[in-house]
Amino acid sequence: MNLSRRSYALIAALVVGVLTLVYMGTRASEDAAGEGVPWRADDPCMKDAPHPSVWDEKEPRLVTLSHGYSSKSPMGGGDMHFTIGASINVGRNPLVLHTPLARGGVSVRFCAPHGKGLMAEAKGLSPKSVETPAAKDGAIRVTREEPLHFMVELPPSALRNGYSMSDLMNSSPPRSNDAADYPVLVLTVSDPGLDAPLVAVSFKPDPTPTAQALGAPPAVRRQMAARRPG
Structure with a gap:
C-alpha cells in the first residue's frame, strides 16, 4: 500500500x-510521588493530633524539640537508642507539677508519610530525664520563663510492620526537602497535675491535593499557590 x-x-x-x-x-x-502527594483526610493515625499552630495561651502546651536514633557511646557503636526530646510550656498561667513526672504517662506514635499507616507506637512510657526549675518538696513550678524539658526513649518493641528505627527518620522519596514526606511524631503526656493529656505533633499535613499532585503545568501550580491563604 x-x-x-x-x-x-x-x-x-x-x-x-x-x-x-x-x-x-x-x-x-x-x-x-514527591512533595505534592496528598494525605488521606481520614488517616486514623493522625485522628487526634492537633494542628501545631493552635494554642490557647491559657493552657499548657507540649512541644516536640528533637528526636533521633543514635548510640549512647560518644565513640559510636554499641546499643542504639531512639530518643525524643520535648518541653511543657505555659503562657500567662504558671503550672505546678510533681516528681516523678508523668510516670507511665507518655505515649509515642509515628505515622508514615502520606497517610500510609502506623510505623511505631508505644504506651506507658516514663521520662528518662527531666530538666526543671528548682523543685521544692517534689513540686515543679513551670512558668513562661522556665519551661520543663524532658526526654523519653522509644523501645524497639514499638516498631510495626517491619519498620526499623532508621525508617522513622527517613523521607519518602529519599532525601526530600518537603516536611510532608517525613514520618510524623505524635507525642502524648498524661500527668496527675494536668487537667487533660497534652498532645504534640511534629507536623500536621494538609490533606488537600496540590496542583503538583494533580499533574498541573507549572504555570497553573503558580496560580494555585498564589491563591492559598497565608
Whole structure:
C-alpha cells in the first residue's frame, strides 16, 4: 500500500503526540510521588493530633524539640537508642507539677508519610530525664520563663510492620526537602497535675491535593499557590 507524503506527516504527528502524552504522564507521576502527594483526610493515625499552630495561651502546651536514633557511646557503636526530646510550656498561667513526672504517662506514635499507616507506637512510657526549675518538696513550678524539658526513649518493641528505627527518620522519596514526606511524631503526656493529656505533633499535613499532585503545568501550580491563604 502506497502512502502519500501527507499521510506520512499525519502518522508522524500522531506518534509524536502519543509520545508527548506518555512523557507528560510520567512526569506527573514522578511529581505525585514527591512533595505534592496528598494525605488521606481520614488517616486514623493522625485522628487526634492537633494542628501545631493552635494554642490557647491559657493552657499548657507540649512541644516536640528533637528526636533521633543514635548510640549512647560518644565513640559510636554499641546499643542504639531512639530518643525524643520535648518541653511543657505555659503562657500567662504558671503550672505546678510533681516528681516523678508523668510516670507511665507518655505515649509515642509515628505515622508514615502520606497517610500510609502506623510505623511505631508505644504506651506507658516514663521520662528518662527531666530538666526543671528548682523543685521544692517534689513540686515543679513551670512558668513562661522556665519551661520543663524532658526526654523519653522509644523501645524497639514499638516498631510495626517491619519498620526499623532508621525508617522513622527517613523521607519518602529519599532525601526530600518537603516536611510532608517525613514520618510524623505524635507525642502524648498524661500527668496527675494536668487537667487533660497534652498532645504534640511534629507536623500536621494538609490533606488537600496540590496542583503538583494533580499533574498541573507549572504555570497553573503558580496560580494555585498564589491563591492559598497565608
